Every structure is written in structure tokens, then in C-alpha cells.
Amino acid sequence: MTLQRIYLLLLLLLLALLLPSYGQDRMYQRFLRQHVDPEGAGGSDGYCNLMMQRRKMTSHQCKRVNTFIHENIWNIRSICSTVNIQCKNGRMNCHEGVVKVTDCKETGSSRIPNCRYRAMTSTRRIVIACEGDPAVPVHFDK
Numbered sequence: 001m002t003l004q005r006i007y008l009l010l011l012l013l014l015l016a017l018l019l020p021s022y023g024q025d026r027m028y029q030r031f032l033r034q035h036v037d038p039e040g041a042g043g044s045d046g047y048c049n050l051m052m053q054r055r056k057m058t059s060h061q062c063k064r065v066n067t068f069i070h071e072n073i074w075n076i077r078s079i080c081s082t083v084n085i086q087c088k089n090g091r092m093n094c095h096e097g098v099v100k101v102t103d104c105k106e107t108g109s110s111r112i113p114n115c116r117y118r119a120m121t122s123t124r125r126i127v128i129a130c131e132g133d134p135a136v137p138v139h140f141d142k
Contacts, residue, residue: 024131027138031128035140036076037068041121042102048117052104062106062115067140069126070100076137080130087129087141094141096127 033055040047048066057063069076079097087094102121110116129139 024136024138027131028136031137031139032073035067035069035137036073037070037102038072040068040070040102042068042070042100043119043121045117045119047102048104048119049115052115052117053113058112058115060112062110062112064106066104067126068102068104070102075099076128077135079126079128080135080137085127087127087139091129093131094127094129096125098123098125101126 034057037051040051042048051068052058052063052066057066076097076099079095079099082095082097084092085094085096086092100121100123102119104117104119107116107118127141128137129141130136131138
């Protein structure tokens with residue numbers, strides 16, 4: 001086998017190893033953008049209206065429901081180390097924990113770009129999907 005072919009095979013192997021982590025990283029970054037606000041107190045309709053717009057969830061349509069988690073990312077990531085449970089889609093990569101959240105629900109009468117939301121803040125059980133090694137949250141399940 002020529003040296004050029006060996007380099008090509010090594011490059012393909014490296015790409016095969018990196019591509020899944022790139023997709024996982026994108027999903028992790030999206031999870032952070034859509035669901036994590038450790039500094040926010042939440043609680044008001046104005047908070048939801050502002051955050052949904054800032055986090056780009058009202059650009060093409062009004063996202064009907066979204067949950068912001070008010071915990072630091074290390075607390076959220078620690079949920080990934082709890083026992084696996086079944087996700088809504090049937091996969092077994094979900095985990096549950098209790099955190100402070102603000103649930104934002106679209107009022108039903110708003111139109112883009114002026115989406116309007118109702119806020120409800122609580123401490124409750126959430127379920128997130130995690131992937132990777134180390135496992136990181138990539139999807140808010142419920």
C-alpha cells in the first residue's frame with residue numbers, strides 16, 4: 001500500500017470519528033441556546049417574550065412552548081449521569097432531574113414577529129436526552 005493511500009485512509013478514519021461529535025456539539029449548542037438561562041429568574045410574560053425573541057425562536061414562526069432551565073450548566077449536565085429512562089420517541093437516552101424552570105407558552109393570538117407568551121415559573125421534574133462521552137444534554141424531552 002502506498003504512503004498516499006495510508007494517509008487517505010487515516011484521514012477518512014479521523015473524519016469518521018469527528019463527524020458524530022460535530023453533530024452532537026451542534027445539538028448541545030442548540031440545547032444551550034433554547035433551554036439554558038442560569039442567570040435569569042424568569043417568571044414574567046415579559047421575560048418569555050424577550051427571551052424567545054433573543055434566542056431566535058420567533059424568527060420563522062412562534063414556537064408554541066419552550067422551557068428555560070435556571071440552573072448552571074454543570075447541574076444540568078449532572079442529570080445526564082442519572083439512570084437512563086425512555087424518551088417520548090422510544091429511545092433509552094433520557095434522564096430526569098428536578099430543576100428551577102420557566103415554561104413559556106404562546107398565547108395563541110400572536111403573530112410573528114410579535115410572538116406573545118405566558119410564563120409559569122416552578123421547580124419541577126424535567127426529562128432531557130443526553131448523548132456522547134462525556135454525556136451532554138442534546139434535547140429537552142418534557
